Amino acid sequence: MKTKKEKIETVDLGAEERIKQAATRLFAKNGFAGTRTRDIAQEAGINLALLNYYFRSKEKLFDLVMLEAMQDFMRSIASIVNNKDMSLEVKLENLVQNYFQLFLVQPDLPLFVMNELRTNPKRLESHLGIKKVIVGSHFFEQIKKRTPKKVNPFQFLMNTMALTVFPFLAAPMLKIIGDMDESAYLQILEERKKKIPQWILAQLLTAKS
Amino acid sequence: MKTKKEKIETVDLGAEERIKQAATRLFAKNGFAGTRTRDIAQEAGINLALLNYYFRSKEKLFDLVMLEAMQDFMRSIASIVNNKDMSLEVKLENLVQNYFQLFLVQPDLPLFVMNELRTNPKRLESHLGIKKVIVGSHFFEQIKKRTPKKVNPFQFLMNTMALTVFPFLAAPMLKIIGDMDESAYLQILEERKKKIPQWILAQLLTAKS
DNA sequence: GTCTATAATTCGATAGAC
DNA sequence: GTCTATCGAATTATAGAC
Numbered sequence: 197m198k199t200k201k202e203k204i205e206t207v208d209l210g211a212e213e214r215i216k217q218a219a220t221r222l223f224a225k226n227g228f229a230g231t232r233t234r235d236i237a238q239e240a241g242i243n244l245a246l247l248n249y250y251f252r253s254k255e256k257l258f259d260l261v262m263l264e265a266m267q268d269f270m271r272s273i274a275s276i277v278n279n280k281d282m283s284l285e286v287k288l289e290n291l292v293q294n295y296f297q298l299f300l301v302q303p304d305l306p307l308f309v310m311n312e313l314r315t316n317p318k319r320l321e322s323h324l325g326i327k328k329v330i331v332g333s334h335f336f337e338q339i340k341k342r343t344p345k346k347v348n349p350f351q352f353l354m355n356t357m358a359l360t361v362f363p364f365l366a367a368p369m370l371k372i373i374g375d376m377d378e379s380a381y382l383q384i385l386e387e388r389k390k391k392i393p394q395w396i397l398a399q400l401l402t403a404k405s
Numbered sequence: 406m407k408t409k410k411e412k413i414e415t416v417d418l419g420a421e422e423r424i425k426q427a428a429t430r431l432f433a434k435n436g437f438a439g440t441r442t443r444d445i446a447q448e449a450g451i452n453l454a455l456l457n458y459y460f461r462s463k464e465k466l467f468d469l470v471m472l473e474a475m476q477d478f479m480r481s482i483a484s485i486v487n488n489k490d491m492s493l494e495v496k497l498e499n500l501v502q503n504y505f506q507l508f509l510v511q512p513d514l515p516l517f518v519m520n521e522l523r524t525n526p527k528r529l530e531s532h533l534g535i536k537k538v539i540v541g542s543h544f545f546e547q548i549k550k551r552t553p554k555k556v557n558p559f560q561f562l563m564n565t566m567a568l569t570v571f572p573f574l575a576a577p578m579l580k581i582i583g584d585m586d587e588s589a590y591l592q593i594l595e596e597r598k599k600k601i602p603q604w605i606l607a608q609l610l611t612a613k614s
Numbered sequence: 615g616t617c618t619a620t621a622a623t624t625c626g627a628t629a630g631a632c
Numbered sequence: 633g634t635c636t637a638t639c640g641a642a643t644t645a646t647a648g649a650c
Contacts, residue, residue: 375540
């Protein structure tokens, strides 16, 4: 007799998943120390005790959602950077597109990751073989080939990330500096999405010295 | 009889100043919630009670050091961006030089400011008339003149900041991705210091569309 | 001004009923 | 699995001596 739990609950998530999502939001917004387990419980619509029942401790919960957030982050670009049938131009377009899509939905994610990596740099290395993902990628090989002699190709990797990620990291500041509201800033971001690949390519042609 | 306090103490600062410096370091490193007043007191070499004697509360102390950090930040660039006898090329060089000099000494400052502005965006606007400092500057006028039609000149302001600040914001991540130790990363930064102005200028010439 | 000792509060975690 | 109630540790802030 399956009276209790049919598979009708497509909309409502279970408590465990709701806690994880609430934790992701709040940790990203306020950091580890700035987030109270009570707030996570409330946002998830459950009780404080249940949080510990599922995840044992605040720190374990943090580690878990952090790991999953980073894995999402990496998965989203791994397939692009290693596609060997894609020109550098197209690859740049897809990468930028991909970052923008992710960060527009989760605007706090970049700053969250930066913060966590500053206080705990080892996590990136141990939990995700990120070294190979980027520097060993086909994308990086393509950059190397186009880089003017005497310039470290890693610079252009940094430039790509800088031009793409910084507008999200510094959004609150940039909106004030530029005296823009949300919609005006979104328009700026749309413009960037098209321009960044061109700018990167223009930098690669700066062969002077 | 001035036996107690002659003016010999040129090296040692007073307690108040030592507390402020310790607070700046620790808040920048661990954020507001992640910093304990006990640690600030210890780092300043004084007692916990004395901190409250001078600054009333943790929050008041935070507001104070945050404000002063931002003012330092702004003062360091205000004189450059408004110099009307400096070409855009030279101005870019000086700006980048200036940022690098500041951030090499205080590597946690950029992330600190980004974090604070995300949780409290009004502070920037109210406490420092930052709008006029940047968008009303001679520097921004020079960028406008060189910007290809149909591109918002604010984009190049963002690019300048992105290329300059991001390597400090993301230093821990970039060191791992690039498999670099501290000295290797410093070398990368040195190379950037020379290249960033060229890259910006190259972008300005990308007039296509 | 600077200290020791402690009050007051907050927060993570657990016990135990249902 | 989920809740209420509570413990215990950590932390900010203050009282009061010197």
